[in-house]
Amino acid sequence: MDHIQLAERYGAHNYHPLPVVLATGEGAWVTDVDGNRYLDCLAGYSALNFGHAHPKLLARAEQQLHRLTLTSRAFYNDQLGPFLERLAELTGKERSLPMNTGAEAVETALKIARRWGVEVKKVDPNQSNIIVMDGNFHGRTTTIISFSNDDTARRSFGPYTPGFRQAVYGDLSAVEELIDEHTVAVLFEPVQGESGVIVPPADFVTGLRELCSLHNVLMIADEIQSGLGRAGATFACDRFGVTPDVYVLGKALGGGVVPVSAISCDDDIMHVITPGSHGSTFGGNPLSAAVGHEVLGMLADGSYQARAMQLGHQLEAGLATLPKDAVVSSRVFGLWAGVDVNPGLMSGRDLSEALLARGVLAKETHGSTLRLAPPLVASEEDIELLVNSLRDSLS
Numbered sequence: 041m042d043h044i045q046l047a048e049r050y051g052a053h054n055y056h057p058l059p060v061v062l063a064t065g066e067g068a069w070v071t072d073v074d075g076n077r078y079l080d081c082l083a084g085y086s087a088l089n090f091g092h093a094h095p096k097l098l099a100r101a102e103q104q105l106h107r108l109t110l111t112s113r114a115f116y117n118d119q120l121g122p123f124l125e126r127l128a129e130l131t132g133k134e135r136s137l138p139m140n141t142g143a144e145a146v147e148t149a150l151k152i153a154r155r156w157g158v159e160v161k162k163v164d165p166n167q168s169n170i171i172v173m174d175g176n177f178h179g180r181t182t183t184i185i186s187f188s189n190d191d192t193a194r195r196s197f198g199p200y201t202p203g204f205r206q207a208v209y210g211d212l213s214a215v216e217e218l219i220d221e222h223t224v225a226v227l228f229e230p231v232q233g234e235s236g237v238i239v240p241p242a243d244f245v246t247g248l249r250e251l252c253s254l255h256n257v258l259m260i261a262d263e264i265q266s267g268l269g270r271a272g273a274t275f276a277c278d279r280f281g282v283t284p285d286v287y288v289l290g291k292a293l294g295g296g297v298v299p300v301s302a303i304s305c306d307d308d309i310m311h312v313i314t315p316g317s318h319g320s321t322f323g324g325n326p327l328s329a330a331v332g333h334e335v336l337g338m339l340a341d342g343s344y345q346a347r348a349m350q351l352g353h354q355l356e357a358g359l360a361t362l363p364k365d366a367v368v369s370s371r372v373f374g375l376w377a378g379v380d381v382n383p384g385l386m387s388g389r390d391l392s393e394a395l396l397a398r399g400v401l402a403k404e405t406h407g408s409t410l411r412l413a414p415p416l417v418a419s420e421e422d423i424e425l426l427v428n429s430l431r432d433s434l435s
């Protein structure tokens with residue numbers, strides 16, 4: 041059996057991959073088992089903001105592999121402290137709690153918000169509620185899918201976790217109507233990635249900030265996909281001039297090398313976490329902390345963020361030249377785009393397959409919307425190739 045047949049024969053069918061078997065990667069490019077090269081415009085759902093095999097990340101991971109990889113949090117290790125210090129510098133928040141996957145970090149934020157609500161805000165734990173947005177994507181755990189409105193993600197996985205209320209994304213008055221004295225947090229994505237790179241009105245994000253402050257509700261920004269350079273700024277919230285109470289980070293935090301996630305907030309919130317109340321065997325392990333430390337160092341001078349903005353402008357200009365009958369609409373935010381293709385012309389899947397045939401990897405999000413998120417290390421020529429391949433695929 042070949043690689044695809046093996047995966048399909050022995051694996052669960054929880055994904056519907058494009059028919060390509062990748063073997064190696066460098067920068068914005070990957071190579072399949074037959075030696076064909078592809079421009080990676082998915083970039084591990086933005087976990088690969090720095091591209092494949094970034095020399096700095098590889099060197100740091102390799103060095104740490106030979107020193108120490110896991111201690112558990114029963115002991116201190118010499119990598120965790122410096123990593124947390126850099127997280128504080130980048131987020132401006134006093135403390136961080138490291139986990140592994142994005143969903144775990146979201147769960148961490150939800151737990152902290154609930155405990156903060158009960159112990160600080162003095163909300164009745166039986167009535168505590170958290171407001172989320174429709175069209176959200178925050179991960180795959182039972183609690184998180186409980187407040188999703190994606191039927192595929194949710195169907196038959198009940199009973200669902202109670203305590204969540206869903207507002208229309210971008211509609212400030214919808215959020216305001218849902219807030220009551222038992223509301224402890226609003227969880228939102230500053231830009232909805234999985235939904236198709238949906239950018240809310242700027243006054244929605246600034247308005248959320250005001251509402252949360254006014255009602256003593258924690259503003260939790262899920263920046264797992266939008267953060268760490270993708271948006272043309274360190275955080276998508278920066279683009280709106282807003283500072284949330286809690287940052288939720290993941291994906292690019294591990295540089296595409298190891299799974300690393302974290303939440304960051306000030307001590308007036310984080311203090312509700314006490315020994316034994318939360319944790320993870322692998323969270324904060326020295327290998328992850330070393331790679332995360334290197335990632336944060338790379339983001340410190342703002343050059344990747346500026347590069348994302350610059351390439352994003354090029355991509356936006358390129359997308360504007362595509363035939364209007366084929367591209368119904370598109371949104372660009374940093375080096376991140378959602379492209380809605382005329383469903384009468386082709387599905388998002390068809391377009392992904394047509395791009396694959398032209399040496400470009402991208403994937404539809406929903407229906408006929410394509411998400412583009414090339415690594416921030418892509419070149420101008422790469423972006424030009426992407427736009428030209430799109431034009432060819434659509435004609």
Ligand SMILES: *Cc1c(COP(=O)(O)O)cnc(C)c1O
Nearest residue numbers: 141142143177178179262264265
């Ligand atoms: C990917 C993602 C998650 C979940 O991260 P995992 O590492 O897959 O658990 C949560 N929120 C957002 C916005 C994401 O893009």
